[in-house]
Amino acid sequence: MNIIFAVQNNDGWDSIISLKYGRAKGFFCYSQETDELTYYSNEENQNAGHGAGINAAQIAINQKASVVITGGSMGPKAFEVLNKANIKMFTQAGEVSVLVAYSNFKDNKYNQVLASDK
Amino acid sequence: MKIAIASGKGGTGKTTLSTNLAAYISETISNDSNGQVVLVDLDVEEPNSGLFIKGDILKDEYKYRATPVWDSNKCTLCGECKTICNFNAIAQLPNTILIFSELCHSCFACSELCPEQALPMVDKRMGVLKHYQQAGNLPNNDKLTFIESRLDIGEISAVPLIKQTIEYVEDNFSDEIIKIFDSPPGTSCPVIETIKDADFVILVTEPTPFGLHDLKLAVETVKELGREFAIVINRYGIGDNGVEQYCLENNIQIIGKIPNMRQAASLYSQGELLYDKIPAIKEQLVLIYQAINRINR
Numbered sequence: 001m002n003i004i005f006a007v008q009n010n011d012g013w014d015s016i017i018s019l020k021y022g023r024a025k026g027f028f029c030y031s032q033e034t035d036e037l038t039y040y041s042n043e044e045n046q047n048a049g050h051g052a053g054i055n056a057a058q059i060a061i062n063q064k065a066s067v068v069i070t071g072g073s074m075g076p077k078a079f080e081v082l083n084k085a086n087i088k089m090f091t092q093a094g095e096v097s098v099l100v101a102y103s104n105f106k107d108n109k110y111n112q113v114l115a116s117d118k
Numbered sequence: 119m120k121i122a123i124a125s126g127k128g129g130t131g132k133t134t135l136s137t138n139l140a141a142y143i144s145e146t147i148s149n150d151s152n153g154q155v156v157l158v159d160l161d162v163e164e165p166n167s168g169l170f171i172k173g174d175i176l177k178d179e180y181k182y183r184a185t186p187v188w189d190s191n192k193c194t195l196c197g198e199c200k201t202i203c204n205f206n207a208i209a210q211l212p213n214t215i216l217i218f219s220e221l222c223h224s225c226f227a228c229s230e231l232c233p234e235q236a237l238p239m240v241d242k243r244m245g246v247l248k249h250y251q252q253a254g255n256l257p258n259n260d261k262l263t264f265i266e267s268r269l270d271i272g273e274i275s276a277v278p279l280i281k282q283t284i285e286y287v288e289d290n291f292s293d294e295i296i297k298i299f300d301s302p303p304g305t306s307c308p309v310i311e312t313i314k315d316a317d318f319v320i321l322v323t324e325p326t327p328f329g330l331h332d333l334k335l336a337v338e339t340v341k342e343l344g345r346e347f348a349i350v351i352n353r354y355g356i357g358d359n360g361v362e363q364y365c366l367e368n369n370i371q372i373i374g375k376i377p378n379m380r381q382a383a384s385l386y387s388q389g390e391l392l393y394d395k396i397p398a399i400k401e402q403l404v405l406i407y408q409a410i411n412r413i414n415r
């Protein structure tokens with residue numbers, strides 16, 4: 001399974017989870033099968049006028065993610081795209097490291113988001 | 119003649135000036151059998167000139183713009199379209215293309231470049247245009263026409279509706295008729311669409327440091343577009359003389375100074391025009407109209 005983490009910086013497992021999704025600085029994709037953690041920059045998207053959430057969702061789809069984890073919110077458009085792509089969303093991680101977020105996720109500490117924030 | 123009334127940000131008196139100037143001009147030309155003035159509210163996200171200018175509705179029509187519709191039978195899921203779209207309006211799921219028509223700018227790129235012709239453009243409603251006659255506050259005033267467009271809720275781009283509204287005005291009223299465009303606030307695409315073909319731009323500002331800051335941005339925009347322009351100071355008397363100094367140093371003409379008066383604020387809040395009740399404001403409109411006529415010649 002591939003898991004996407006929205007992050008504020010590019011520092012491997014120590015990177016801090018971003019509170020925003022569409023306008024996160026970047027994403028890490030962790031593949032449980034290969035145990036690889038790969039960074040994807042989202043900086044171009046950070047300044048997009050509209051549709052940042054759609055683009056960010058597209059990154060998750062392209063990486064064949066099953067799960068997306070953010071620190072605080074998920075916009076309506078990103079939600080719609082991810083939901084249609086059957087990608088599960090978890091938004092309560094807060095500003096912790098990717099490592100902590102991953103272990104919390106594995107321990108079932110987060111609830112799946114079933115509706116967008118707006 | 120097209121006169122755009124704009125400002126660096128909202129709430130500086132753009133609508134006050136647009137509505138009062140239009141009504142005042144319609145009154146001064148009331149004896150001229152060919153005279154006419156058209157007020158157009160192009161602040162389509164929040165049109166509010168209509169609160170001050172009423173009239174009999176003549177026409178009420180929906181406006182449409184083209185957006186792509188996905189044809190699943192033809193699509194091979196090549197992904198071209200989502201890469202082409204500059205406005206993030208297209209997402210590709212494993213078996214589906216999702217189109218967010220409210221983000222679409224109707225540029226036709228995806229439709230034309232789709233190798234399978236799987237994205238035909240189809241008209242979608244974006245807003246409503248209303249055309250009023252005998253507007254204004256004078257009985258039997260047939261000199262003032264009022265047109266406003268309102269963007270549908272959820273639509274993100276105001277530009278196509280502004281464009282179509284200006285086209286409607288051009289089609290229905292000849293060049294020599296004075297047209298006053300109440301522009302959207304700010305300096306982004308919707309404003310540019312409004313002022314790029316104007317014969318004259320009036321920038322409304324307040325005489326405060328914040329007003330000056332926004333005014334400078336607006337002046338830059340107007341200069342870049344190569345438009346002739348001048349300044350009207352609203353709520354003259356508050357703040358400082360920074361705006362006047364700036365205009366002096368940069369050789370920018372100030373064609374009116376609308377005094378700050380408590381009476382004006384209370385009339386405004388009741389949806390009333392000001393110039394027919396406050397002589398000091400009418401005096402300024404006289405000056406502004408003279409300046410317009412000088413340019414018109």
Ligand code: SF4
Pocket residue numbers: 188192193194195196197198199200215231232233234235236237
């Ligand atoms: S460009 Fe055309 S064929 Fe390719 S994915 Fe888009 S709609 Fe389908």
Ligand code: SF4
Pocket residue numbers: 185186202203204205206207208221222223224225226227228229
């Ligand atoms: S018409 Fe242009 S803006 Fe609209 S979806 Fe296609 S490429 Fe994007």
